[in-house]
Amino acid sequence: MKKNDRDIALFKKLMDRYRFTEPVHAEAKRRFIADNRKILVRVLKSVGAFSFLYGVYLAASFALKKIATGATLTKIVVSAVTAASLSYSGYYAVVKIAGLKTEKPVYEQAVQKQDVKNGVAVKKETGPETLEDIRKRYGRLDQLVLYNGKAIQGAILSRGDVYRIYTLRGIMIISRDKIKVVKPL
Amino acid sequence: MFLAHREREFRKAYQRYYPLIINKIFMKVGSVDDAEDICHELFISFYKKFDQVQDPGKWLFSSIRYEIMKYYKRKDAKSGISVHIDDVENDPNLAFENGFRDIRIVINEAIGNDDNYNDERDRTIFKLVAVNNYTYVEAARQMGLSTRQVEYRYAQTVKRILSYLNDRGIANIGDLL
16 A cells, blocks of 8 residues: 555544544435535526526536536636647648648639630530540540549640649649659540 | 626635535534525525625635524424424534543644645545545545546645644654544
8 A cells, every 4th residue: 555545544544533524424425416506506596696598507517517527618618729729720830831731633723715725615614524525525534643642534735844634623733743643544 | 797707706606615515514404405405595695695705615604503593493483393403503523522632633723724725625625535425536526526636636635734743743643543
């Protein structure tokens, strides 16, 4: 037995020996713990200070007490807001500042302009319905596999530092260093 | 706004003193139902006089006796049963005589010394565990704390009390048993 535990046990005996104890029996303890909120509500109702909202607040407050975390409702709310802020700022720092955002295709803004090479007017809203349409239109179909694992299917319009690919969702511009594999379908 | 502040302060005082008050009343009246009714009446009186009360703890504890008498007076009038207030108020501790009165006084001083408690919560935990024989789990549920917190706080309080007794010349409490 640790010294601390031994001291506590001895102290308990001392309290009993000199009759400082006033033991409450188990049933009474159970009732007192269970009726804590009930008595407060009774008091507030008796003095006319009870309202529905206050009742809801008390229910939440006592529910937290039952969990016995030692935290008040205010502390929980502050902790939740802090955790959410930290999570978002962490995400922002990693994704936006460090540039580690998962590859998201950049759709060409001017998709409504005519594609000079093919003479086909491409509109984002009225794009091809299937990949077969693209194959028919451009005579080929390619697949780009990105380093992030994403696969993009469509017809490559131009290559270089930046790839332009015609897909079911419109024309996408993808930096070459993001592309792992290019293969025809 | 004022009302909200008042209610908030009242609720804090209630949560701080309810465990001690209800146990104290129960020790005096010996009935759970009566103890709860008296506690209810006591806190109503406290709410009504809340703005005038300087020290809620002192006010509540000093009003317990009065509320008990008031409660039984009313109950007697209704039921016709005669209850002797002197019996209700008979505290076995007051009748304690076995030749160790001096030591009891020193222990009482140690328990009553504010320096041995970090805050009111420590005092409540101590009274629940050491005086009312609550287990750590029961005290934790009553206080809305974790069991570990209760255990730690209680151990720290006991340590300080033993240190206090040590300063008063009681080096080994085993000798007192």
